[in-house]
Amino acid sequence: MKSAFPNISSIAYEGPQSKNPLAFKHYNPEEIVEGKTLREHLRFAVVYWHTFRGTGSDPFGAGTMQRPWDDGSNSVKNAQKRAQVAFEFIQKLGAPYYCWHDRDVAPEGKTLAESNKNFDAVAKVLKEEQKRTGVKLLWGTANLFSNPRFVHGASTSCNADVFAFAAAQVKKAMEVTHELGGEGYTFWGGREGYMTLLNTDMKREQEHLAKLLHLAVGYKKQIGFKGQFYIEPKPKEPTKHQYDSDAAACLNFLREYDLLPHFKLNIETNHATLAGHTMQHELETAGAAGALGSIDANTGDELLGWDTDQFPTNIYLTTYTMLSVLKYGGFTTGGVNFDAKVRRESFEPIDLFYAHIGGMDAFARGLKIAAAIRKDGRLAEFVKQRYASWDSGIGAKIESGKASLKEIEAYILKKGEVTPNTSGRQEFLENLINEFI
Numbered sequence: 001m002k003s004a005f006p007n008i009s010s011i012a013y014e015g016p017q018s019k020n021p022l023a024f025k026h027y028n029p030e031e032i033v034e035g036k037t038l039r040e041h042l043r044f045a046v047v048y049w050h051t052f053r054g055t056g057s058d059p060f061g062a063g064t065m066q067r068p069w070d071d072g073s074n075s076v077k078n079a080q081k082r083a084q085v086a087f088e089f090i091q092k093l094g095a096p097y098y099c100w101h102d103r104d105v106a107p108e109g110k111t112l113a114e115s116n117k118n119f120d121a122v123a124k125v126l127k128e129e130q131k132r133t134g135v136k137l138l139w140g141t142a143n144l145f146s147n148p149r150f151v152h153g154a155s156t157s158c159n160a161d162v163f164a165f166a167a168a169q170v171k172k173a174m175e176v177t178h179e180l181g182g183e184g185y186t187f188w189g190g191r192e193g194y195m196t197l198l199n200t201d202m203k204r205e206q207e208h209l210a211k212l213l214h215l216a217v218g219y220k221k222q223i224g225f226k227g228q229f230y231i232e233p234k235p236k237e238p239t240k241h242q243y244d245s246d247a248a249a250c251l252n253f254l255r256e257y258d259l260l261p262h263f264k265l266n267i268e269t270n271h272a273t274l275a276g277h278t279m280q281h282e283l284e285t286a287g288a289a290g291a292l293g294s295i296d297a298n299t300g301d302e303l304l305g306w307d308t309d310q311f312p313t314n315i316y317l318t319t320y321t322m323l324s325v326l327k328y329g330g331f332t333t334g335g336v337n338f339d340a341k342v343r344r345e346s347f348e349p350i351d352l353f354y355a356h357i358g359g360m361d362a363f364a365r366g367l368k369i370a371a372a373i374r375k376d377g378r379l380a381e382f383v384k385q386r387y388a389s390w391d392s393g394i395g396a397k398i399e400s401g402k403a404s405l406k407e408i409e410a411y412i413l414k415k416g417e418v419t420p421n422t423s424g425r426q427e428f429l430e431n432l433i434n435e436f437i
């Protein structure tokens, strides 16, 4: 096949002094941090949807992207060719993984049977390309939101036939993920929510969502798929309220419906900010529950209130993200998946390289800074000391469940007033972080 990026060779690590915009300044995949290579820590993935299907259209105008390899048709042949281009890109970038929705990789047919046939025909090429390049599938997912049939949701639709269609689509997407050796499968609740409660039986809809997930858990066992299931929280967009609104809501939902042992969370930065949280908050919420699985790396714009899916370049963001990831033991099945798109104005193919190189370098820096903060130890020691009163005496007794309410009362009556004796030292800690950035 003719190269789609003939003037670009494999992106190399050239170090922080390099002025080459097509080189990594910080992402040296072989460098060891905390006993693992950067490649093993970060497990970068390229998304098929934004990177190879994004047109640059917005509510005010048509697409702008120049993608000379794409003939613009909805044919299987074009999809297969696009797959080869995708792998040329991913391989040149040096990302070890990629992710897709079923409908990104292959065109939807007139019937589900035809769609499945198209999907198989493209999956064959994906499999060949994975073998040729060594690039692996981090996770697959089904697009249960673009087609008008999903107008009222997929598993949460008021129409049982729509549920059936969605379930069949999930079944097929799981099979193809399994066939391609995928390491995970994600459920993002595209339109699983409501626009108005006036027409919505919320309890019934949530039960139906749980039903679909239970069916998927059962089928996973049946086909022997060992990959990790993820739920990806997002509070709104496209619906006014999505049921998987944030990490805490997802965890509660999973617990309520006995699904928690089967799922981890895939935390996305711009979704966290739409929920009124920081990425760090969402990661800590997931991590504390033992459910931090993977991340969709991107960022929003502080002045815009929607899901702009920009490439992450903010070193504080990547540092705090990697501090949480390292704290909870690092990625096992998950990774850093760039669910991000180049701006509508960045329409040349080369912009795809600049965007990913910048994101990978930002995460490499974040990882190294986080590791340095951990090695230094002052931050962790501060937090440990802050809770020292719980390590002995009455604190330890309460924590271990050995103190009754009566005993606690007796203790404090004897002790008398308690005066605040430890400062939170926020400014001191912020300065400490800046020592490393």
Ligand code: XUL
Pocket (backbone or CB within 6 Å): 049, 101, 141, 186, 188, 232, 234, 268, 296, 307, 339
């Ligand atoms: C939408 C979003 C999705 C999921 C996969 O905001 O993040 O692309 O990551 O369905």
Ligand code: CO
Pocket (backbone or CB within 6 Å): 188, 232, 268, 296, 339
């Ligand atoms: Co996402």
